[in-house]
Amino acid sequence: MRVQNWDPLETLSPDQKEQLGAFREQLLRFNQRVNLISPDTENAFRTRHLRHCLTLTVRDFPAGSTVVDWGTGGGLPAIPLAICYPEVTVIGVDSVGKKSRAVRTIARRLGLDNCFTWNGRAEEWTGEAHYSVSRATAPLAELWTWHRRVAAALDATNDDEWPPGLLALKGGDLTDEVSALHAADSGAEVERHMLTDLLGRNGFFGEKEIVAVRS
Template sequence: MVHNSWHPFDDLNAAQREQLVMFSRLMRAFNRKVNLVSRETIEAFEERHVLHALALAWRAFPPGSVMVDWGTGGGLPAIPLAIRFPDVAVHAVDAVGKKVQAVQAMARRLGLANLHPWHGRAEHWPGRTHYSVSRATAPLATLWRWHRAVCVPLPAAPDPAAWAPGLVCLKGGDLSGEIETLQQAFPSVRVETFSLEPLLDRPFFAGKYIVTVTG
């Protein structure tokens, strides 16, 4: 359970804040041509999408680590995390070519050399990773299956302030069924949930969570 409110923008330097402002502008421009995020939420993009994605920065991803964002869509959470953690290799995977092209174009405009978009189905991604992230992409059991197929150990134990290697994803609503299905398929996993409303201190995030799976 989370009790301390925190704002991820406090951890950003001036250049990173400017990148996020530019990302918001780019998303609005691209979203007119390609449906990357819901048209109903684009006016509140900073809260509903950027802040939501950056909730995953509540704990660190270690420098030199690798992360894959399954079903990145318009680059969420991949682009905000690539901005926040420039020393982490972030792979943005999606099966929709137009979305991957948009993410590639935004990454170039933002100068994100650590962001690597990839077009194809998650099951066919050829890389290796320490962390998997996602936002409303697939059930936990499916995400964990994708992660297990490509995960490798970190070369060194992470700092206690960092996430343990595994799945770190954004979810909403009643997760009891998803967690039960995951634990039936993979009995040895450890699942933790962290409520976003007290963490970010905003009513919009009621019923939204960070879910981690390790094991």
């Protein structure tokens, strides 16, 4: 786990930073006709969307693994993760066809041959994944149900890598969500990482965290 005041953007290569800049341009262009992100947040894209998603890189995803992004919306965090981990397969699942098509087009234009989309309900996706990620999509218990249904076995990871499971970007009081998760699966292990502990004090990240769930 990295130390406080870590900036995920500063750990990237020049090519990755260039790809993320191109992603921003493409997403904002599509956002004029498809609601991928709130227009009110466009000017704060770097902090409210990009840096927020990249906090998931505080630990790595091992090469050869598969990550599914439930409710990917505008490709967040699917596309940033695909850029950061070219040897990882990332699938963005979304029930809105216009969003899935936009993300597929953006990934193709960025040359991301490891990023795919699937249009439909999460409960109906038939693939397998070692990791599930999500940002403001559904309660923890529901996300965990989706993950357990598609979970694939993975060889042991090292200390710098996430153990296989669910990684949810969440905010606010999660007391009820965590209780509901444990009621649904008493054996689920929950690990919580406040973003201010990683990034330092920032008004946007004040109550936000990464919730990691594994069996």
